[in-house]
Amino acid sequence: MSIPNFDDVAVTPTMAEWDDAALMQACVAGDEQAWAVLLERYGRLIYTIPLRFGLPRSVADEIFQDVCLLLLEGRDNLRDYRRVRAWLVTVTRRLCIRRLRQQDRELVAELPEEMEDSAESAVESDLTAIEEEYLVHQALERLSTLCQELIRALFFESPPRSYDAIAKALDIPVGSVGPTRIRCLEKLRREMSRLDQEGGGP
Amino acid sequence: MKHLNFRYLVRYIEGDLAEAQREKADAHLADCADCRRELERVRRLRGEIGEFVSPPAELVGRVLAAVRRRKTRRAERPRYQPALRFDSWTQWAALGARGAPQERQLLFSEGAFDLDVQITRDQVPGAYILRGQVLNNTPQPAGLEGIELRIVDGNGVPRRGLTDKLGRFKFTQLEEGVYSLQVIFDDHEIVLDSLPVSDRWSGPVETNS
Numbered sequence: 031m032s033i034p035n036f037d038d039v040a041v042t043p044t045m046a047e048w049d050d051a052a053l054m055q056a057c058v059a060g061d062e063q064a065w066a067v068l069l070e071r072y073g074r075l076i077y078t079i080p081l082r083f084g085l086p087r088s089v090a091d092e093i094f095q096d097v098c099l100l101l102l103e104g105r106d107n108l109r110d111y112r113r114v115r116a117w118l119v120t121v122t123r124r125l126c127i128r129r130l131r132q133q134d135r136e137l138v139a140e141l142p143e144e145m146e147d148s149a150e151s152a153v154e155s156d157l158t159a160i161e162e163e164y165l166v167h168q169a170l171e172r173l174s175t176l177c178q179e180l181i182r183a184l185f186f187e188s189p190p191r192s193y194d195a196i197a198k199a200l201d202i203p204v205g206s207v208g209p210t211r212i213r214c215l216e217k218l219r220r221e222m223s224r225l226d227q228e229g230g231g232p
Numbered sequence: 233m234k235h236l237n238f239r240y241l242v243r244y245i246e247g248d249l250a251e252a253q254r255e256k257a258d259a260h261l262a263d264c265a266d267c268r269r270e271l272e273r274v275r276r277l278r279g280e281i282g283e284f285v286s287p288p289a290e291l292v293g294r295v296l297a298a299v300r301r302r303k304t305r306r307a308e309r310p311r312y313q314p315a316l317r318f319d320s321w322t323q324w325a326a327l328g329a330r331g332a333p334q335e336r337q338l339l340f341s342e343g344a345f346d347l348d349v350q351i352t353r354d355q356v357p358g359a360y361i362l363r364g365q366v367l368n369n370t371p372q373p374a375g376l377e378g379i380e381l382r383i384v385d386g387n388g389v390p391r392r393g394l395t396d397k398l399g400r401f402k403f404t405q406l407e408e409g410v411y412s413l414q415v416i417f418d419d420h421e422i423v424l425d426s427l428p429v430s431d432r433w434s435g436p437v438e439t440n441s
Contacts, residue, residue, distance in 0.1 A: 060302055060303050066292075074286050075284065078285050092404060094287050095291065095393050096392045096393070099298070102299065132356075219238055
């Protein structure tokens with residue numbers, strides 16, 4: 031029995047590096063590999079938004095399929111393919127709000143109108159940063175392992191680790207943690223700008 | 233004053249600037265919207281980033297299967313109404329039972345396909361779950377994964393879904409009402425125009441049977 035060559039089915043690095051506009055053009059042409067890359071790039075974003083709205087996983091499953099099919103149908107006026115990330119956030123959010131309205135209909139019916147509006151806008155305001163947050167997430171994945179670990183340890187852990195603990199874990203001198211952290215943050219900022227201009231690509 | 237650079241903004245946030253430097257930065261920030269935006273971005277960079285959850289691989293597989301199917305799908309597809317083969321509620325009534333069980337099971341068939349549909353109450357008050365399965369009487373080269381479904385409520389608002397490898401699908405949190413359910417195959421569509429989603433008897437399901 032021959033061993034399957036998994037290289038044949040792997041996503042080619044070139045396509046994974048394409049910007050959003052090029053990738054979307056391939057998706058619209060029905061390229062399955064382009065779709066795999068697009069879902070790898072934005073699947074987490076689409077799937078996480080309903081969860082942030084407090085909807086259960088079963089509903090997140092349904093909304094994920096609905097959004098993907100809308101994109102596949104080429105509906106909802108996505109003319110500028112570079113804006114696919116923003117489009118996905120907008121469409122997913124709209125479907126989530128529709129679900130929340132259905133789910134809370136009985137509760138909402140008992141609330142004065144102004145309270146209904148404020149409850150919904152509170153959920154929405156939590157989501158205004160999600161696109162930016164996802165950008166940080168994507169940009170972080172482009173950095174070296176050292177930078178990723180350093181930034182996660184310093185800024186994303188609660189409580190943050192001490193410089194001594196980080197130096198020991200990363201096997202670097204404690205005196206270099208400060209300067210390295212600034213360099214890594216600068217790289218992160220650059221990658222975010224690049225992603226912002228080009229759309230995705232790891 | 234020139235725009236505040238990245239390192240300067242990090243030091244500003246971390247309280248690492250001398251008082252005079254900080255005052256200068258404050259004065260610049262008060263006048264410069266670009267730097268205020270950048271400051272906000274740096275703050276967010278350093279803030280806690282929430283977790284992003286990957287969709288289940290099985291769901292991604294359904295979408296990719298739908299992409300494959302679209303390649304061979306005909307633009308013009310005939311639409312057929314399936315025939316009703318079984319309705320658990322009419323069976324129930326025929327047995328002389330009063331009332332009806334909460335779950336309603338329906339079986340339709342059209343050509344090479346059967347469509348099994350179950351309607352039950354959802355955990356969400358006043359809502360229903362519609363789950364079902366597309367069954368094939370003859371083997372299908374493309375399998376049963378990634379068949380597109382569209383369910384449209386009385387106001388014309390659609391929801392879309394896809395079948396899994398076994399042809400199963402599910403729509404949750406449906407309001408009580410009459411829906412149209414469309415199952416889109418490569419060369420034709422099966423359409424149920426009046427599918428009642430309710431736990432109250434409103435007469436038999438209308439089909440071409």
